[in-house]
Amino acid sequence: MSWLRNIVLLTTLVFFSEAAFSSCPDWIKNRADTIPLCPKGDNTILPETFPTSAVIVSDGSTGWGIDSAFTSSFVNKVLNASNDNPPLMLLTVSKGTFDTVVRNIDALPVDIAKKQKWKSALIRVPAPSYTWQQDYFESFFNKKGEVVLRIVDSYKFNINKFDSEKSFKEISKAVRECGFKTGSPLKNLGEPKGGYRGGNIEGLPGGFCLFGDDAIEKDKHWEFYSDQFCGKDPENKIKVPTSWLSIGHTDEIMKVIKNNNKKEPCNFSIAISSPKKAIELLRNNQEKPFLFFPQNEELLSTRAYYHRGISHFCNAALDLIEDEVITEKKSPNTSKIDFKLINFFINRAYAGVTLSFAKPLKELTDCHNMTNKHILKVLTSNNTLLKKYNELIQQKMDDLKKQLTAKLKKRLPSCTPDFIDVPDIFFGGQAIQKKDGTLELSKRFGESLLPNSTNSVSVDNTIIAPISGSQIFEKYIKSEYKKRGLESDFIDTFDYAHMGGGNLHCATHTLHICNPRSPE
Amino acid sequence: MNINKIILIFMIFSTKLILANTPIIKCNIKNPHWTATLSLDGVGLGLLKVKHLKSKKDFTCPLGLTFLQDSLGGVSPSIIVDFNRGECFPKSSLISEELFETVNLIIELRDKKKPRGRIQWLKKSQPDSCKITKFRLTEIKLNAKRWLKQRLNRATANQ
Numbered sequence: 094m095s096w097l098r099n100i101v102l103l104t105t106l107v108f109f110s111e112a113a114f115s116s117c118p119d120w121i122k123n124r125a126d127t128i129p130l131c132p133k134g135d136n137t138i139l140p141e142t143f144p145t146s147a148v149i150v151s152d153g154s155t156g157w158g159i160d161s162a163f164t165s166s167f168v169n170k171v172l173n174a175s176n177d178n179p180p181l182m183l184l185t186v187s188k189g190t191f192d193t194v195v196r197n198i199d200a201l202p203v204d205i206a207k208k209q210k211w212k213s214a215l216i217r218v219p220a221p222s223y224t225w226q227q228d229y230f231e232s233f234f235n236k237k238g239e240v241v242l243r244i245v246d247s248y249k250f251n252i253n254k255f256d257s258e259k260s261f262k263e264i265s266k267a268v269r270e271c272g273f274k275t276g277s278p279l280k281n282l283g284e285p286k287g288g289y290r291g292g293n294i295e296g297l298p299g300g301f302c303l304f305g306d307d308a309i310e311k312d313k314h315w316e317f318y319s320d321q322f323c324g325k326d327p328e329n330k331i332k333v334p335t336s337w338l339s340i341g342h343t344d345e346i347m348k349v350i351k352n353n354n355k356k357e358p359c360n361f362s363i364a365i366s367s368p369k370k371a372i373e374l375l376r377n378n379q380e381k382p383f384l385f386f387p388q389n390e391e392l393l394s395t396r397a398y399y400h401r402g403i404s405h406f407c408n409a410a411l412d413l414i415e416d417e418v419i420t421e422k423k424s425p426n427t428s429k430i431d432f433k434l435i436n437f438f439i440n441r442a443y444a445g446v447t448l449s450f451a452k453p454l455k456e457l458t459d460c461h462n463m464t465n466k467h468i469l470k471v472l473t474s475n476n477t478l479l480k481k482y483n484e485l486i487q488q489k490m491d492d493l494k495k496q497l498t499a500k501l502k503k504r505l506p507s508c509t510p511d512f513i514d515v516p517d518i519f520f521g522g523q524a525i526q527k528k529d530g531t532l533e534l535s536k537r538f539g540e541s542l543l544p545n546s547t548n549s550v551s552v553d554n555t556i557i558a559p560i561s562g563s564q565i566f567e568k569y570i571k572s573e574y575k576k577r578g579l580e581s582d583f584i585d586t587f588d589y590a591h592m593g594g595g596n597l598h599c600a601t602h603t604l605h606i607c608n609p610r611s612p613e
Numbered sequence: 614m615n616i617n618k619i620i621l622i623f624m625i626f627s628t629k630l631i632l633a634n635t636p637i638i639k640c641n642i643k644n645p646h647w648t649a650t651l652s653l654d655g656v657g658l659g660l661l662k663v664k665h666l667k668s669k670k671d672f673t674c675p676l677g678l679t680f681l682q683d684s685l686g687g688v689s690p691s692i693i694v695d696f697n698r699g700e701c702f703p704k705s706s707l708i709s710e711e712l713f714e715t716v717n718l719i720i721e722l723r724d725k726k727k728p729r730g731r732i733q734w735l736k737k738s739q740p741d742s743c744k745i746t747k748f749r750l751t752e753i754k755l756n757a758k759r760w761l762k763q764r765l766n767r768a769t770a771n772q
Contacts, residue, residue, distance in 0.1 A: 153686075154686075155684075155686040155687055157686075224686065225688055228688070249723075250690055250722070250723055250724075252685055252690045252722045252723070252724075252725045253685065253686070253690065285723065287688075287689050292688075339689070339719065340688045340689055342688075395765060398764050398765060399761055399764060399765065401680050401682060401693065401695070404679075404680060405680075405695075408679070478713075521717070522733070523713055523733055523736075525735075525736065525737065525738065525739055526736055526737045527737075528737075535733055535739060535740055536739050536740060537719075537731060537740065538717060538719070538733050538740060592684075592687075593684060593686055593687035593688055594684065594687045594688045594689065595687070595688040599688055
C-alpha cells in the first residue's frame, strides 16, 4: 500500500504548500471584543489605526522580476507584529515564493504552535504577481461592520499584463470566508487619472476621509468620486494637496498611526512629510554618510548611481563644489563659463584641490560617498533650485497641518492633534514663478528622494516602514514612534518599490476591521 | 565573401546608423507664448527647437541627456527623460531667461498606443503637455537599458 501512502503524503504536501490557510482566523470570525466600534457618521473608510484583518502582498518587484526574499521578509514582519492575532495573509505570488514564505516561517525561532497558527493564516491567491497592490481597489466598511472591497474602475493599463479585474475577483473570493463583501466599483467622471486610486484614499479618526487632489482638475469630478465613500456630509472630506507629486497620492506624504499614550478618541498621530525636519537632522549630523543600507551595503553605489533623485542631488552637489573651486581658483581673465567648460572636457577633474568634505566627491561615480553635508549644501544653497522647491513643499505641509487641525478640533474638541514631522526630501519638480512674482510648485513632477516613511504599514502596535536609506532619518523616526508607544520595524524596499515611484504602502494592502455599533 | 554579402552587411550597418540618428521620441509643445519641438535620438542626443510667438526667429539647441528611465513597472507606467540645456541658447535671449536649465519629460503610458507627454521647462508657467508625434518604445527601452548599463559600469569600475 506504499502507493496509497505516497498519494496521501503528496496531497498533504500540496495542500500545505498551496493553501496553508483553511478558515478565517477566529479573532476575525468571532469579532473579538478588542476590535473597536466603527466610527460614527456616514464616511465608509477606516483609518489604519483599526486592527488589521488582512494583508495583501505580491512578489513582483518593479521592473526586476520575482523577489521572494522581499515578500517573505514582509510576511515575517507582519506576523511578528500581529503576534497571536495574525491577519489573513493574501499572497498574490508564484508557487516558489509561497514555498519560500512557508519555509522561512518554519525556520523562525518561535514555538511550533505559533508557527502553525501563522502558517494557517497564509493563502496563495491565484492572481498574477504585481507590485502595486494598493491602487486597484480600496477597502471600506458598512453599517454592519463588514469589510467591503471595491474595485477602482479606471485602473486599466494595456502596457503590462496585469488584469485588475481578475486579481480583484480572486482576492474577493479569498476573503469571503471571513464574511468580507464586494461593493460597487468606484466610478469616475471624465478621463481616468492617477488620483482615482487606492493610495490616494485614506481615513482619519473623527469620521473623515482624506482624498488627494492629484490630476483631478475639476472640482465636480473630485466631489463625484469622493461622494462614493466619504458619505453625504461635505464636512467629512479633506482635500489633501498632492497634485505637485508625480504619482500624486496621499500615502506619499502622510500617514495616520496609533498613539498609545493618548486616550480615545485622541489616540492617534498624523505623520507628515517634512523637508524642514530633514534639513534639521542633516545639519546636526553633517559628517555622517548620507546613504546607509546596512543589509545591502554592496548595493550602495549601484543604487546611488541608478536612482534618478540621488544622481540629481549628486550632480547638484558636484556643481556646488565646482562653483566653490571656481571662486577659489578663478583668475581675473577666466570666466566662470570658461572654467566650467574646461572642467567638462577634463572629465570633472579637481586634482590638487582640497575641499572641506570628509570623503572626496569628485565625479558622478562617487555619489555613494555623499555625506549629509553635501545634501545639506544642496538644500540650503541659493544656487540650487532644490532649496526653494523643498521650502514650498514645507509650506504646503504646514498648510495641510492647519487644515487638519481645524477639522479635527471641530469634531473632536477634546483632542489636540499630534503631528510627527517625518524627514523627507523631494526632487523632480520646480518652483514656478507666478505673474505676481510669488512661487508655486510645478504640477505632477515631485518625487521623494529616499523611500518615504509615511508610505508604511500599521499592524497592531508596530509600524513597518521602508528602510529610509538615511541612518539619521531612520533613528529619528524610530524614536518618534517609540514616544507614542509603538514599535517599528524596517524593510528594504529600494529595488522592490522605490525605483518604481512608490513604496511599502503602495506595494501592499491592509484591510482594517471594526465592530458594528448597535442601532441608535 | 561575395559582393552580395558585402552589400548586405553594408546595408545593415548603414540602416543601423540611420536609425540611430532618427528620433526615438519626438513631441510638440504649444502654449500661449511658446511653440517648441523636443526630440531624442537613438544615440542619446536631445534637440529642442523653440520659438517665442512674438519673435520671428526660432532657435535650435542640442540638449544633454542626463537621465533616461524605463519605468513601465512603476506605479504609473512611464518613460522619464531628463535633459540639461547647458549654455547653448544665446545668453541674453528671452529663451535663456525663461527656460529652466533642466528640461524634464515624463511620458505616461496608460495606453501604449496613446503615449502622453508632459514637460517641465518654463520658469513662469506650469508644465505643458507635449504631444507625442514619434514614440519607438522598443528602442527607448533598449536605450534606457544601455544607458543604465554604461552608468553602472562606470560606478563599479570606480570601486
